[in-house]
Amino acid sequence: MNVYSGTEHRGGDMGKRMLTVAEVAEKTGAAERTVRLWIKTGRLRGAKSVKTPMGEYWTVPESSVEGVKVRPRGRPPKPEPQAGAKSTGSKR
Numbered sequence: 695m696n697v698y699s700g701t702e703h704r705g706g707d708m709g710k711r712m713l714t715v716a717e718v719a720e721k722t723g724a725a726e727r728t729v730r731l732w733i734k735t736g737r738l739r740g741a742k743s744v745k746t747p748m749g750e751y752w753t754v755p756e757s758s759v760e761g762v763k764v765r766p767r768g769r770p771p772k773p774e775p776q777a778g779a780k781s782t783g784s785k786r
Contacts (some may be wrong), residue, residue: 711755712754712755712756713756713759714751714754715729715730715733715751715754729754730752732762733754736764739755739757739758740755740757740758
């Protein structure tokens with residue numbers, strides 16, 4: 695059986711390398727679910743839905759992945775108090 699790889703798909707974007715959702719997730723460090731959300735919200739421009747006899751999948755131009763930054767998981771660290779700064783809150 696011949697499996698159609700997203701990296702070989704060129705579609706309407708001649709000359710651009712297309713990545714699958716899994717490849718984008720690996721490249722950015724994000725979850726596949728997050729990559730699909732980015733496609734849905736338009737954060738990844740040029741994403742195409744590819745229909746095959748085995749089902750449907752998304753491909754994304756490699757150029758649209760280059761500028762994507764992923765926030766680290768979890769709560770951001772609290773900022774360090776500056777030396778000599780007065781506290782604005784009262785202690786009980």
